[in-house]
Amino acid sequence: MLPGMPEPVVIRPAAAFDAAFAVPLVQQTIGQVGLALTGTDSDTGAARAMLGFFPLRGNRLSYEHVLIAARGAEPLGLLLAYPGAQAAALDDPFRERLVSLGLPGHVESEGTPGELYVDTLAVTETARGQGVGATLLEAAAARARTLGLSRVGLLVEDGNRAAALYARVGFRAAGTRSLAGGTYTHMVWTLPQ
Template sequence: MIIRSARRDDAPAVIPLLMEAIGSIAYLLTGASDEREAAAALADFYRQPGNRISSEHVLVAEQEGELAGMLVAYSGDDAHELDEPFRERLRKRWPELAGAIVREAQDGEYYLDALAVAESFRGQGIAKRLMAAAEERAAELGFDRTALIVEAYNDKAYRLYEASGYEEAGVLRIGDSDYRRMAKRLN
Protein backbone atom coordinates (compact mmCIF):
# COMPACT_ATOMS: atom_id res chain seq x y z
CA MET A 1 0.00 0.00 0.00
CA ILE A 2 1.12 3.54 -0.79
CA ILE A 3 0.07 6.70 1.04
CA ARG A 4 0.45 9.76 -1.16
CA SER A 5 -0.82 13.27 -1.68
CA ALA A 6 -4.04 13.32 -3.64
CA ARG A 7 -4.28 14.56 -7.20
CA ARG A 8 -7.16 16.45 -8.74
CA ASP A 9 -7.93 13.49 -11.00
CA ASP A 10 -8.57 11.33 -7.89
CA ALA A 11 -11.91 13.13 -7.47
CA PRO A 12 -14.14 10.28 -8.76
CA ALA A 13 -12.80 7.97 -6.03
CA VAL A 14 -12.30 10.58 -3.28
CA ILE A 15 -15.70 12.32 -3.40
CA PRO A 16 -17.87 9.28 -2.52
CA LEU A 17 -15.55 8.55 0.42
CA LEU A 18 -15.66 12.20 1.47
CA MET A 19 -19.47 12.17 1.30
CA GLU A 20 -19.52 9.07 3.49
CA ALA A 21 -17.11 10.63 5.99
CA ILE A 22 -18.82 14.00 6.41
CA GLY A 23 -22.45 12.94 5.98
CA SER A 24 -24.90 15.78 6.52
CA ILE A 25 -22.07 18.32 6.76
CA ALA A 26 -21.86 18.03 2.94
CA TYR A 27 -25.27 19.68 2.70
CA LEU A 28 -24.35 22.43 5.18
CA LEU A 29 -21.15 23.25 3.27
CA THR A 30 -22.72 23.29 -0.19
CA GLY A 31 -26.38 24.21 0.39
CA ALA A 32 -27.25 21.23 -1.81
CA SER A 33 -30.64 19.61 -1.48
CA ASP A 34 -29.70 16.11 -2.66
CA GLU A 35 -26.71 13.76 -2.73
CA ARG A 36 -25.95 14.25 -6.42
CA GLU A 37 -25.87 18.05 -6.13
CA ALA A 38 -23.73 17.87 -2.97
CA ALA A 39 -21.26 15.47 -4.61
CA ALA A 40 -20.95 17.68 -7.71
CA ALA A 41 -20.33 20.79 -5.59
CA LEU A 42 -17.76 18.98 -3.43
CA ALA A 43 -15.99 17.70 -6.56
CA ASP A 44 -15.72 21.29 -7.81
CA PHE A 45 -14.28 22.43 -4.48
CA TYR A 46 -11.91 19.44 -4.39
CA ARG A 47 -10.42 20.47 -7.75
CA GLN A 48 -9.95 24.12 -6.67
CA PRO A 49 -7.13 25.26 -4.38
CA GLY A 50 -7.69 27.23 -1.20
CA ASN A 51 -10.55 25.47 0.57
CA ARG A 52 -10.80 22.83 3.27
CA ILE A 53 -11.37 19.92 0.88
CA SER A 54 -8.95 20.96 -1.88
CA SER A 55 -6.93 18.04 -3.20
CA GLU A 56 -3.89 19.77 -1.69
CA HIS A 57 -5.25 18.88 1.78
CA VAL A 58 -5.97 15.23 1.01
CA LEU A 59 -3.88 12.10 1.56
CA VAL A 60 -4.93 8.91 -0.19
CA ALA A 61 -4.10 5.26 0.34
CA GLU A 62 -3.64 3.26 -2.81
CA GLN A 63 -3.70 -0.51 -2.79
CA GLU A 64 -3.75 -2.94 -5.67
CA GLY A 65 -4.04 0.01 -8.07
CA GLU A 66 -7.22 1.27 -6.40
CA LEU A 67 -7.87 4.19 -4.11
CA ALA A 68 -8.53 2.44 -0.81
CA GLY A 69 -9.00 5.42 1.52
CA MET A 70 -8.62 9.14 2.01
CA LEU A 71 -7.98 11.65 4.76
CA VAL A 72 -8.51 15.43 4.62
CA ALA A 73 -6.25 17.46 6.98
CA TYR A 74 -5.09 21.06 7.30
CA SER A 75 -3.82 23.71 9.70
CA GLY A 76 -6.42 24.90 12.17
CA ASP A 77 -4.83 28.34 11.85
CA ASP A 78 -6.16 28.43 8.27
CA ALA A 79 -9.66 27.10 9.01
CA HIS A 80 -11.56 30.38 8.66
CA GLU A 81 -9.85 31.19 5.35
CA LEU A 82 -10.37 27.64 4.04
CA ASP A 83 -14.11 27.86 4.79
CA GLU A 84 -14.53 31.20 3.00
CA PRO A 85 -15.15 29.65 -0.48
CA PHE A 86 -18.03 27.66 1.03
CA ARG A 87 -19.47 30.75 2.75
CA GLU A 88 -19.15 32.66 -0.53
CA ARG A 89 -21.09 29.95 -2.42
CA LEU A 90 -23.82 30.05 0.23
CA ARG A 91 -23.99 33.87 0.26
CA LYS A 92 -24.63 33.87 -3.50
CA ARG A 93 -27.27 31.15 -3.58
CA TRP A 94 -28.68 30.73 -0.08
CA PRO A 95 -27.74 33.78 2.02
CA GLU A 96 -29.63 32.47 5.04
CA LEU A 97 -27.24 29.47 5.19
CA ALA A 98 -23.96 31.43 5.01
CA GLY A 99 -23.66 31.53 8.79
CA ALA A 100 -24.31 27.80 9.18
CA ILE A 101 -20.68 26.77 8.65
CA VAL A 102 -19.16 25.93 12.02
CA ARG A 103 -15.42 26.26 12.52
CA GLU A 104 -14.33 22.77 13.53
CA ALA A 105 -10.57 23.33 13.75
CA GLN A 106 -8.79 25.44 16.36
CA ASP A 107 -5.67 27.56 16.03
CA GLY A 108 -2.44 25.75 16.80
CA GLU A 109 -3.61 22.29 15.76
CA TYR A 110 -3.42 20.17 12.65
CA TYR A 111 -7.01 19.19 11.98
CA LEU A 112 -8.05 15.80 10.59
CA ASP A 113 -11.28 16.83 8.90
CA ALA A 114 -12.46 13.64 7.20
CA LEU A 115 -11.35 10.02 7.04
CA ALA A 116 -12.89 7.14 5.11
CA VAL A 117 -11.82 3.75 3.79
CA ALA A 118 -13.55 2.05 0.87
CA GLU A 119 -15.73 -0.82 2.06
CA SER A 120 -13.73 -3.52 0.26
CA PHE A 121 -10.54 -2.38 2.04
CA ARG A 122 -11.83 -2.02 5.60
CA GLY A 123 -10.28 -3.96 8.46
CA GLN A 124 -6.76 -3.78 7.01
CA GLY A 125 -5.38 -0.92 9.12
CA ILE A 126 -5.65 1.66 6.33
CA ALA A 127 -7.37 4.27 8.51
CA LYS A 128 -4.60 3.97 11.11
CA ARG A 129 -1.92 4.34 8.42
CA LEU A 130 -3.62 7.42 6.97
CA MET A 131 -3.86 8.95 10.45
CA ALA A 132 -0.19 8.19 11.14
CA ALA A 133 0.79 9.83 7.84
CA ALA A 134 -1.25 12.94 8.70
CA GLU A 135 0.31 13.07 12.18
CA GLU A 136 3.77 12.79 10.64
CA ARG A 137 2.94 15.65 8.27
CA ALA A 138 1.64 17.69 11.24
CA ALA A 139 4.92 17.17 13.12
CA GLU A 140 6.94 18.12 10.03
CA LEU A 141 4.92 21.34 9.82
CA GLY A 142 5.71 22.11 13.48
CA PHE A 143 2.37 21.20 15.10
CA ASP A 144 2.39 19.55 18.52
CA ARG A 145 -1.21 18.33 18.39
CA THR A 146 -3.83 17.00 16.03
CA ALA A 147 -7.59 17.04 16.47
CA LEU A 148 -10.75 15.69 14.89
CA ILE A 149 -14.46 15.33 15.52
CA VAL A 150 -16.59 12.20 15.48
CA GLU A 151 -20.37 11.86 15.49
CA ALA A 152 -21.62 11.33 19.04
CA TYR A 153 -23.26 8.02 18.04
CA ASN A 154 -20.26 6.60 16.11
CA ASP A 155 -18.73 4.41 18.79
CA LYS A 156 -16.69 2.33 16.32
CA ALA A 157 -14.82 5.39 15.00
CA TYR A 158 -14.51 6.78 18.53
CA ARG A 159 -12.79 3.57 19.67
CA LEU A 160 -10.41 3.72 16.68
CA TYR A 161 -9.41 7.28 17.54
CA GLU A 162 -9.11 6.48 21.24
CA ALA A 163 -6.88 3.47 20.46
CA SER A 164 -4.75 5.81 18.32
CA GLY A 165 -4.11 8.11 21.29
CA TYR A 166 -6.90 10.67 20.90
CA GLU A 167 -8.67 11.93 24.00
CA GLU A 168 -12.07 13.55 24.25
CA ALA A 169 -11.83 17.34 24.33
CA GLY A 170 -15.42 18.60 24.32
CA VAL A 171 -18.55 18.55 22.19
CA LEU A 172 -19.30 20.54 19.04
CA ARG A 173 -22.78 21.07 17.59
CA ILE A 174 -23.00 21.20 13.79
CA GLY A 175 -26.45 21.55 12.29
CA ASP A 176 -28.72 19.26 14.28
CA SER A 177 -25.97 16.86 15.38
CA ASP A 178 -23.49 16.63 18.23
CA TYR A 179 -19.88 15.67 17.57
CA ARG A 180 -17.27 14.61 20.09
CA ARG A 181 -14.09 16.61 19.66
CA MET A 182 -10.90 14.59 20.18
CA ALA A 183 -7.28 15.72 20.35
CA LYS A 184 -3.85 14.08 20.47
CA ARG A 185 -0.51 15.46 21.61
CA LEU A 186 2.31 14.64 19.21
CA ASN A 187 5.73 13.67 20.55
Protein backbone atom coordinates (compact mmCIF):
# COMPACT_ATOMS: atom_id res chain seq x y z
CA MET A 1 0.00 0.00 0.00
CA LEU A 2 1.30 3.46 -0.89
CA PRO A 3 1.86 6.01 1.88
CA GLY A 4 -1.15 8.27 2.31
CA MET A 5 -3.52 5.78 0.66
CA PRO A 6 -6.39 4.55 2.80
CA GLU A 7 -6.38 0.91 3.78
CA PRO A 8 -8.61 -1.24 1.58
CA VAL A 9 -12.06 -2.33 2.71
CA VAL A 10 -11.96 -5.93 3.85
CA ILE A 11 -15.01 -8.18 4.24
CA ARG A 12 -14.84 -10.67 7.10
CA PRO A 13 -17.28 -13.01 8.82
CA ALA A 14 -18.74 -11.55 11.99
CA ALA A 15 -18.01 -13.01 15.40
CA ALA A 16 -20.10 -12.88 18.55
CA PHE A 17 -17.96 -9.99 19.84
CA ASP A 18 -19.20 -7.81 16.94
CA ALA A 19 -22.60 -7.45 18.66
CA ALA A 20 -21.87 -3.98 20.09
CA PHE A 21 -21.23 -2.65 16.57
CA ALA A 22 -23.73 -4.73 14.61
CA VAL A 23 -26.90 -4.78 16.70
CA PRO A 24 -27.51 -1.02 17.00
CA LEU A 25 -26.78 -0.61 13.27
CA VAL A 26 -29.22 -3.40 12.40
CA GLN A 27 -32.01 -1.88 14.52
CA GLN A 28 -31.32 1.60 13.15
CA THR A 29 -31.75 0.14 9.66
CA ILE A 30 -34.76 -2.14 10.14
CA GLY A 31 -36.71 0.06 12.58
CA GLN A 32 -40.35 -1.03 12.78
CA VAL A 33 -39.50 -4.56 11.64
CA GLY A 34 -37.14 -4.89 14.63
CA LEU A 35 -39.85 -3.73 17.01
CA ALA A 36 -42.30 -6.28 15.61
CA LEU A 37 -39.69 -9.04 15.65
CA THR A 38 -38.72 -8.49 19.29
CA GLY A 39 -42.12 -7.46 20.69
CA THR A 40 -40.72 -4.20 22.01
CA ASP A 41 -41.83 -0.60 21.59
CA SER A 42 -38.51 1.23 21.37
CA ASP A 43 -35.28 0.98 19.41
CA THR A 44 -33.41 0.59 22.71
CA GLY A 45 -35.64 -2.29 23.78
CA ALA A 46 -35.35 -3.97 20.38
CA ALA A 47 -31.55 -3.63 20.38
CA ARG A 48 -31.38 -5.03 23.91
CA ALA A 49 -33.41 -8.08 22.82
CA MET A 50 -31.32 -8.50 19.68
CA LEU A 51 -28.12 -8.49 21.74
CA GLY A 52 -29.35 -11.75 23.25
CA PHE A 53 -29.87 -13.34 19.84
CA PHE A 54 -26.72 -12.13 18.04
CA PRO A 55 -24.21 -14.50 19.74
CA LEU A 56 -26.52 -17.53 19.29
CA ARG A 57 -26.72 -19.74 16.21
CA GLY A 58 -29.96 -20.72 14.51
CA ASN A 59 -31.79 -17.39 14.34
CA ARG A 60 -32.06 -14.70 11.69
CA LEU A 61 -29.99 -12.18 13.66
CA SER A 62 -27.12 -14.54 14.48
CA TYR A 63 -23.55 -13.46 13.84
CA GLU A 64 -23.27 -16.57 11.64
CA HIS A 65 -25.28 -14.74 8.95
CA VAL A 66 -23.33 -11.47 9.16
CA LEU A 67 -20.41 -10.15 7.14
CA ILE A 68 -18.57 -7.07 8.40
CA ALA A 69 -16.91 -4.51 6.12
CA ALA A 70 -13.91 -2.95 7.83
CA ARG A 71 -10.97 -0.73 7.07
CA GLY A 72 -8.23 -1.85 9.42
CA ALA A 73 -9.86 -2.34 12.82
CA GLU A 74 -12.70 0.09 12.05
CA PRO A 75 -16.02 -1.55 11.10
CA LEU A 76 -17.78 0.39 8.34
CA GLY A 77 -20.88 -1.65 7.65
CA LEU A 78 -22.51 -5.03 7.61
CA LEU A 79 -24.53 -7.47 5.56
CA LEU A 80 -26.97 -9.81 7.28
CA ALA A 81 -28.05 -12.51 4.81
CA TYR A 82 -29.27 -16.11 4.87
CA PRO A 83 -30.85 -18.60 2.47
CA GLY A 84 -34.49 -17.66 1.94
CA ALA A 85 -35.53 -21.30 2.31
CA GLN A 86 -34.34 -21.16 5.96
CA ALA A 87 -36.26 -17.98 6.84
CA ALA A 88 -39.18 -19.63 8.67
CA ALA A 89 -36.91 -21.82 10.81
CA LEU A 90 -34.62 -18.87 11.60
CA ASP A 91 -37.67 -16.91 12.78
CA ASP A 92 -38.87 -19.63 15.20
CA PRO A 93 -36.80 -18.26 18.14
CA PHE A 94 -38.53 -14.90 17.69
CA ARG A 95 -41.96 -16.54 17.57
CA GLU A 96 -41.10 -18.27 20.85
CA ARG A 97 -39.97 -14.96 22.36
CA LEU A 98 -43.21 -13.24 21.38
CA VAL A 99 -45.33 -16.03 22.88
CA SER A 100 -43.26 -15.91 26.09
CA LEU A 101 -44.10 -12.19 26.31
CA GLY A 102 -47.81 -12.98 25.99
CA LEU A 103 -47.95 -11.63 22.44
CA PRO A 104 -49.20 -13.35 19.29
CA GLY A 105 -46.35 -15.48 17.94
CA HIS A 106 -46.68 -14.18 14.40
CA VAL A 107 -43.48 -13.29 12.57
CA GLU A 108 -43.64 -12.63 8.85
CA SER A 109 -40.69 -14.52 7.37
CA GLU A 110 -39.11 -12.37 4.70
CA GLY A 111 -36.85 -14.67 2.70
CA THR A 112 -37.97 -16.47 -0.45
CA PRO A 113 -36.77 -20.00 -1.27
CA GLY A 114 -34.16 -20.07 -4.04
CA GLU A 115 -32.48 -16.82 -3.05
CA LEU A 116 -29.94 -15.56 -0.58
CA TYR A 117 -32.07 -13.11 1.36
CA VAL A 118 -30.40 -9.85 2.41
CA ASP A 119 -32.16 -9.11 5.67
CA THR A 120 -30.06 -6.03 6.40
CA LEU A 121 -27.46 -4.01 4.54
CA ALA A 122 -26.15 -1.15 6.67
CA VAL A 123 -23.23 1.25 6.39
CA THR A 124 -22.16 3.69 9.07
CA GLU A 125 -22.96 7.31 8.35
CA THR A 126 -19.28 8.25 8.05
CA ALA A 127 -18.60 5.48 5.49
CA ARG A 128 -21.55 6.16 3.17
CA GLY A 129 -20.76 7.07 -0.42
CA GLN A 130 -17.45 5.16 -0.39
CA GLY A 131 -18.60 1.97 -2.13
CA VAL A 132 -18.95 -0.06 1.06
CA GLY A 133 -22.56 -1.05 0.33
CA ALA A 134 -21.70 -2.23 -3.19
CA THR A 135 -18.75 -4.20 -1.83
CA LEU A 136 -21.03 -5.90 0.69
CA LEU A 137 -23.54 -6.73 -2.06
CA GLU A 138 -20.74 -8.33 -4.10
CA ALA A 139 -19.93 -10.41 -1.01
CA ALA A 140 -23.60 -11.43 -0.88
CA ALA A 141 -23.39 -12.58 -4.49
CA ALA A 142 -20.28 -14.61 -3.69
CA ARG A 143 -22.00 -16.19 -0.69
CA ALA A 144 -25.07 -17.02 -2.79
CA ARG A 145 -22.92 -18.76 -5.40
CA THR A 146 -21.09 -20.72 -2.68
CA LEU A 147 -24.48 -21.92 -1.40
CA GLY A 148 -25.59 -22.90 -4.91
CA LEU A 149 -28.13 -20.07 -5.15
CA SER A 150 -28.53 -18.08 -8.37
CA ARG A 151 -30.41 -15.10 -6.89
CA VAL A 152 -30.03 -12.51 -4.16
CA GLY A 153 -33.22 -10.93 -2.85
CA LEU A 154 -34.14 -8.16 -0.46
CA LEU A 155 -37.01 -5.92 0.57
CA VAL A 156 -36.68 -2.17 0.24
CA GLU A 157 -39.11 0.28 1.77
CA ASP A 158 -40.72 2.78 -0.57
CA GLY A 159 -38.63 5.94 -0.62
CA ASN A 160 -35.41 4.29 0.60
CA ARG A 161 -32.45 5.93 -1.17
CA ALA A 162 -30.60 2.59 -1.22
CA ALA A 163 -32.97 1.42 -3.98
CA ALA A 164 -30.77 3.31 -6.47
CA LEU A 165 -27.71 1.32 -5.34
CA TYR A 166 -29.64 -1.94 -5.64
CA ALA A 167 -30.73 -1.06 -9.18
CA ARG A 168 -27.15 -0.13 -10.19
CA VAL A 169 -25.87 -3.49 -8.92
CA GLY A 170 -28.52 -5.39 -10.89
CA PHE A 171 -31.56 -5.84 -8.63
CA ARG A 172 -34.97 -5.59 -10.29
CA ALA A 173 -38.42 -5.19 -8.74
CA ALA A 174 -40.26 -8.51 -8.35
CA GLY A 175 -43.42 -7.46 -6.50
CA THR A 176 -44.46 -5.76 -3.27
CA ARG A 177 -44.96 -7.02 0.26
CA SER A 178 -46.53 -5.63 3.42
CA LEU A 179 -44.48 -6.12 6.56
CA ALA A 180 -44.76 -4.66 10.07
CA GLY A 181 -47.09 -1.92 8.85
CA GLY A 182 -44.92 -0.86 5.90
CA THR A 183 -44.92 -1.50 2.17
CA TYR A 184 -41.77 -2.93 0.63
CA THR A 185 -40.62 -3.77 -2.87
CA HIS A 186 -39.14 -7.24 -3.23
CA MET A 187 -36.06 -6.79 -5.38
CA VAL A 188 -34.16 -9.70 -6.94
CA TRP A 189 -30.68 -9.83 -8.45
CA THR A 190 -30.34 -12.80 -10.78
CA LEU A 191 -26.64 -13.58 -10.76
CA PRO A 192 -24.75 -14.05 -14.03
CA GLN A 193 -23.75 -17.66 -14.65
